[in-house]
Amino acid sequence: MAINxxxxxxxxxxxxxxxxxxxxxxxxxxxxIDGERIVDVExxxxxxxxxxxxxxxxxxxxxxxxxxxxxxxxxxxNNELVICAAAEKLMGLEVPERALYIRTILCELNRIASHxxxxxxxxxxxxxxxxxxxxxxxxxxxxxxxEAVSGARMMHNYxxxxxxxxxxxxxxxxxxxxxxxxxxxxxxEADDLxxxxxxxxxxxxxxxxxxxxxxxxxxLTGPNLRATGVxxxxxxAEPYLLYDRLDxxxxxxxxxxxxxxxWVRIREMEESVRLVEQCLQQMQPGPVMAxxxxxxxxxxxxxxxxxxxxxxxxxVYLVSSGADRPYRVKIRPPSFCNLMSLKHMMxxxxxxxxxxxLGSIDIVLGExxx
Amino acid sequence: xxxxDIALIILQLTVLVTGLITVVLSLTWxxxxxxxRLQRRMGPMVVGPHGLLQPAADALxxxxxxxxxxxxxxxxLFWLAPMVVFVPSFVVWVTIPLAGEVVVRNMDLGLFFIVAxxxxxxxxxxxxxxxxANKYAILGGLRAAAQLISYExxxxxxxxxxxxxxxxxxxxxxVDDQRTIPYAxxxxxxxxxxxxxxxxxxxxxxxxxxxxxxxxxxxxFIEYSGAxxxxxxxxxxxxxxxxxxxxxxxxxxxxxxxxxxxxxxxGFLWVVVKAYLVVFVIFxxxxxxxxxxxxxxxxxxxxxxxxxxxxxFGLTAFYKFYELPWWALTVSSLAITVAAGYGLYRRWTWxxxxxxxxxxxxxxxxxxxxxTDAG
Amino acid sequence: xxxxxxGLGVTLRAFFKPVVTAQxxxxxxxxxxxxxxxxxxxxxxxxxxxxxxxxxxxxxxCPTQCMSAxxxxxxxxxxxxxxxxxxxxxxxxxxxxxxxxxxxxxxCNFDAIEMSHQxxxxxxxxNGNRADLQQLLAMGRDYQKEMGWKPKGGEEAAKPEAxxxxxxxxxxxxxx
Numbered sequence: 001m002a003i004n005x006x007x008x009x010x011x012x013x014x015x016x017x018x019x020x021x022x023x024x025x026x027x028x029x030x031x032x033i034d035g036e037r038i039v040d041v042e043x044x045x046x047x048x049x050x051x052x053x054x055x056x057x058x059x060x061x062x063x064x065x066x067x068x069x070x071x072x073x074x075x076x077x078n079n080e081l082v083i084c085a086a087a088e089k090l091m092g093l094e095v096p097e098r099a100l101y102i103r104t105i106l107c108e109l110n111r112i113a114s115h116x117x118x119x120x121x122x123x124x125x126x127x128x129x130x131x132x133x134x135x136x137x138x139x140x141x142x143x144x145x146x147e148a149v150s151g152a153r154m155m156h157n158y159x160x161x162x163x164x165x166x167x168x169x170x171x172x173x174x175x176x177x178x179x180x181x182x183x184x185x186x187x188x189e190a191d192d193l194x195x196x197x198x199x200x201x202x203x204x205x206x207x208x209x210x211x212x213x214x215x216x217x218x219x220l221t222g223p224n225l226r227a228t229g230v231x232x233x234x235x236x237a238e239p240y241l242l243y244d245r246l247d248x249x250x251x252x253x254x255x256x257x258x259x260x261x262x263w264v265r266i267r268e269m270e271e272s273v274r275l276v277e278q279c280l281q282q283m284q285p286g287p288v289m290a291x292x293x294x295x296x297x298x299x300x301x302x303x304x305x306x307x308x309x310x311x312x313x314x315x316v317y318l319v320s321s322g323a324d325r326p327y328r329v330k331i332r333p334p335s336f337c338n339l340m341s342l343k344h345m346m347x348x349x350x351x352x353x354x355x356x357x358l359g360s361i362d363i364v365l366g367e368x369x370x
Numbered sequence: 371x372x373x374x375d376i377a378l379i380i381l382q383l384t385v386l387v388t389g390l391i392t393v394v395l396s397l398t399w400x401x402x403x404x405x406x407r408l409q410r411r412m413g414p415m416v417v418g419p420h421g422l423l424q425p426a427a428d429a430l431x432x433x434x435x436x437x438x439x440x441x442x443x444x445x446x447l448f449w450l451a452p453m454v455v456f457v458p459s460f461v462v463w464v465t466i467p468l469a470g471e472v473v474v475r476n477m478d479l480g481l482f483f484i485v486a487x488x489x490x491x492x493x494x495x496x497x498x499x500x501x502x503a504n505k506y507a508i509l510g511g512l513r514a515a516a517q518l519i520s521y522e523x524x525x526x527x528x529x530x531x532x533x534x535x536x537x538x539x540x541x542x543x544x545v546d547d548q549r550t551i552p553y554a555x556x557x558x559x560x561x562x563x564x565x566x567x568x569x570x571x572x573x574x575x576x577x578x579x580x581x582x583x584x585x586x587x588x589x590x591f592i593e594y595s596g597a598x599x600x601x602x603x604x605x606x607x608x609x610x611x612x613x614x615x616x617x618x619x620x621x622x623x624x625x626x627x628x629x630x631x632x633x634x635x636x637g638f639l640w641v642v643v644k645a646y647l648v649v650f651v652i653f654x655x656x657x658x659x660x661x662x663x664x665x666x667x668x669x670x671x672x673x674x675x676x677x678x679x680x681x682x683f684g685l686t687a688f689y690k691f692y693e694l695p696w697w698a699l700t701v702s703s704l705a706i707t708v709a710a711g712y713g714l715y716r717r718w719t720w721x722x723x724x725x726x727x728x729x730x731x732x733x734x735x736x737x738x739x740x741x742t743d744a745g
Numbered sequence: 746x747x748x749x750x751x752g753l754g755v756t757l758r759a760f761f762k763p764v765v766t767a768q769x770x771x772x773x774x775x776x777x778x779x780x781x782x783x784x785x786x787x788x789x790x791x792x793x794x795x796x797x798x799x800x801x802x803x804x805x806x807c808p809t810q811c812m813s814a815x816x817x818x819x820x821x822x823x824x825x826x827x828x829x830x831x832x833x834x835x836x837x838x839x840x841x842x843x844x845x846x847x848x849x850x851x852x853c854n855f856d857a858i859e860m861s862h863q864x865x866x867x868x869x870x871x872n873g874n875r876a877d878l879q880q881l882l883a884m885g886r887d888y889q890k891e892m893g894w895k896p897k898g899g900e901e902a903a904k905p906e907a908x909x910x911x912x913x914x915x916x917x918x919x920x921x
Contacts, residue, residue: 012505013505014505014506014509015505020587021583021584021587022584022585036509036513036664036665059808060806062806062848062851063806063808063846063848066808066844066846066848067808069846123660124584125584126584126660126661127575127576127578127582127584127659127660127661128575128658128659128660128661129405129409129575129656129657130405130408130409130657130658130756130759133409133410133411134409134410134759137410137765140765144774144777147776147777147779147780148777148778148779149779150779151777151779151780151781151847151860152780152781152845152847155844155845155846157846157847157848165847165851166779169777169778169779189755192748192751192752192754192755193658193751193752193755193756194660194752195726196719196722196723196726196748196751197659197660197719197748197749197752198714198715198718198719198746198748198749199576199659199660199661199662199749200660201718201719201722202662202663202666202718203660203661203662203663203666205721205722249733249734250733251729251730251733252729252732252733253729254725254729259722263726267730267733294852350663350664350665351509351585351586352579352582352585352661352663352664353663354585355584355585404760406764407759407760407764408756408757408759408760409756409759410759410762410763410764410765410766411764411765411766412764412766412768415768654753654756654757655753657756658749658752658753658755658756659749659752711746711747712746712747714746715746715747715748719747719748
């Protein structure tokens with residue numbers, strides 16, 4: 001018997017999702033695996049398709065904000081900001097300074113809330129079940145604050161074209177004072193509990209690595225890109241809101257592996273806390289809404305606006321025909337573009353890594369499928 | 371064998387089964403409560419005071435649930451697998467003493483019996499994995515086979531090192547030998563190996579690879595529901611308790627340390643209390659650690675635990691042969707444990723910490739430079 | 746293994762800290778005054794009629810088309826008791842469809858609709874989330890009592906295209 005004859009083995013097709021618990025929503029991956037190794041992966045999207053872009057064409061600008069809330073449903077304020085910024089750019093509106101401060105604070109808080117969710121779920125993907133509850137503890141605190149400010153925990157509908165819906169509540173400063181210290185403590189805990197844990201490091205170092213050039217080529221943005229060492233953060237590159245007045249740094253990775261993506265996000269939370277603190281110190285009383293008519297009718301034209309969301313660069317291309325409804329809205333969702341890297345990252349990974357890699361890209365299916 | 375003997379055996383086994391099921395129910399409640407507190411929440415609170423009746427409610431629910439069998443499943447394997455997993459985990463209890471006389475049948479080769487029977491569960495895992503006709507189940511079943519076989523070796527080696535001290539495989543003798551110094555003091559390395567490998571053997575975090583919820587979603591158990599799943603569940607918790615009791619008996623002095631009066635019931639209580647503490651440590655691990663990957667699990671097993679268990683074995687043999695004072699074994703064993711732990715820390719954590727600090731410094735410098743430019 | 750022990754320390758410290766969760770059905774966390782629950786209709790105690798005139802502004806502004814309304818001539822106006830020429834005849838909100846965005850409240854010129862603090866949706870009948878006029882008014886009365894609600898000045902706000910929304914916050918604060 002020729003013992004050196006290679007065994008004729010077939011790759012096994014493994015369907016992961018849309019009901020798999022670790023696909024972060026309704027995402028389906030078809031994995032071809034050889035034993036525990038992944039040979040190929042094919043993502044299937046569209047299970048959460050809402051038709052947001054088409055819906056936008058039939059809704060007034062004030063109603064579109066509610067649709068944008070539901071794109072990336074863990075970072076709602078950041079989404080609202082982009083559509084408001086697009087319409088404001090088209091109308092040439094000057095947003096009052098206090099409204100800008102409120103927007104910056106809320107966006108950065110939402111970034112913390114979003115990254116907290118990432119920290120928890122990523123640890124959960126890695127098999128640690130406690131961090132998710134610690135993370136949600138802080139996320140809940142932040143969301144309670146959002147509730148006090150905007151009236152809703154998640155779907156706020158608070159930003160308006162030309163400002164924000166209403167001024168901050170009176171007890172906002174008290175609440176902020178109570179909010180930030182526990183958040184900082186939880187971030188420190190995250191380092192002790194997860195970031196530098198031996199098992200976690202063994203699981204995530206050099207897993208799903210991608211280099212900066214490929215990442216740029218695939219259109220990756222946000223923490224996923226910065227983890228590869230590419231210094232691109234819209235808050236620095238094209239400062240919007242008040243980021244040119246605020247002192248913050250952009251944490252960069254260098255290997256572009258899962259651990260770097262995790263680490264970058266944890267450090268970003270720290271920077272966001274600093275940003276919020278600075279805004280709170282600088283903020284002055286004043287109007288929160290530009291004097292405009294109730295129904296916005298941006299002039300005829302086209303505009304592109306984008307902002308640094310927790311997941312990356314969310315862009316909106318808005319075409320207006322001068323009516324109270326946009327002619328066309330094109331959304332460039334960061335999660336969707338980041339998902340493109342899946343194949344590159346998963347090559348030769350283990351089945352267990354598939355879950356971690358998908359988790360580290362930090363997609364939100366509402367945004368991927370739109 | 372008279373009718374009276376048979377009746378006695380049946381009575382003993384009934385008591386054993388009832389006792390084990392009670393332990394399992396209490397463990398599920400304790401696990402959920404302990405995890406709840408570790409995670410700043412309350413755990414079950416609704417059924418009964420502080421959710422005390424929750425395990426009973428769960429058991430009832432599992433028993434009345436429909437027992438689904440997948441259409442393509444290998445029916446025989448599918449039905450048999452839970453039994454094959456459950457029987458060994460139950461049979462080993464025949465010879466585990468919970469106090470001097472509180473035991474069904476004390477055997478001279480008791481430890482050998484336990485080790486030999488606990489391996490059998492692997493067959494059941496593979497059967498469940500294959501019989502379910504589910505790809506995740508197959509992955510999980512094969513993972514279980516690899517994991518359980520690999521971690522059997524360090525367990526056996528650690529047990530052999532323990533056996534060498536009293537020169538007996540009889541658990542009662544082993545415990546009695548620890549009257550003055552528990553073996554945990556003599557062999558901290560052995561304790562560490564046995565606890566880690568034991569946790570891996572029962573498949574608890576950080577070694578819950580074969581039924582990892584976020585990866586293979588329950589592995590071999592994915593297609594099981596109702597009473598069949600309950601049997602798996604039962605055996606998993608019995609195994610956890612077995613490992614805890616073995617840790618207590620082999621390393622923590624069982625009922626004889628610190629000096630206990632010669633009362634079987636007090637000794638029994640003492641063992642149970644200690645065992646629950648060990649179980650709490652296992653739950654605590656579950657509340658803290660992420661999970662290893664299958665290849666890392668293998669390398670931890672084969673490259674770290676097995677060599678260390680041979681070192682432990684050799685060390686004990688050296689100590690026995692040259693009749694050294696007992697602290698010599700303690701000190702050398704402890705030194706190796708600490709060195710191994712520190713080595714792992716250096717190997718796995720150090721590079722990441724260094725790069726993290728360097729990157730942070732770079733980010734801070736970048737920020738300062740920019741601010742001075744602007745200002 | 747040093748870092749692992751650190752992790753164990755973190756969880757053990759949490760073990761001795763108080764719990765942060767609430768036993769929900771028994772225990773309710775405080776609701777922020779601005780909380781946007783289901784939209785409800787308010788009741789004018791002075792005239793003993795709803796504020797709503799059934800003008801359909803909210804219905805047109807609703808992004809999900811979850812409401813419908815009908816108006817009728819106000820009998821109290823003929824008697825001279827009310828200033829409202831028209832009054833709502835029928836109003837229905839499908840609360841299962843409502844996305845709690847609060848746009849209806851913003852566009853209402855008569856302070857007739859408010860986002861209440863009701864947020865528990867479970868019902869035992871299919872399609873039981875449709876709230877009719879009576880239910881909405883009942884919920885509204887609860888909300889008015891709870892918040893000590895006062896109208897924000899309906900008549901003055903009744904100039905749709907001229908109002909700047911920058912003024913709303915001050916009024917909102919006064920209402921709270």
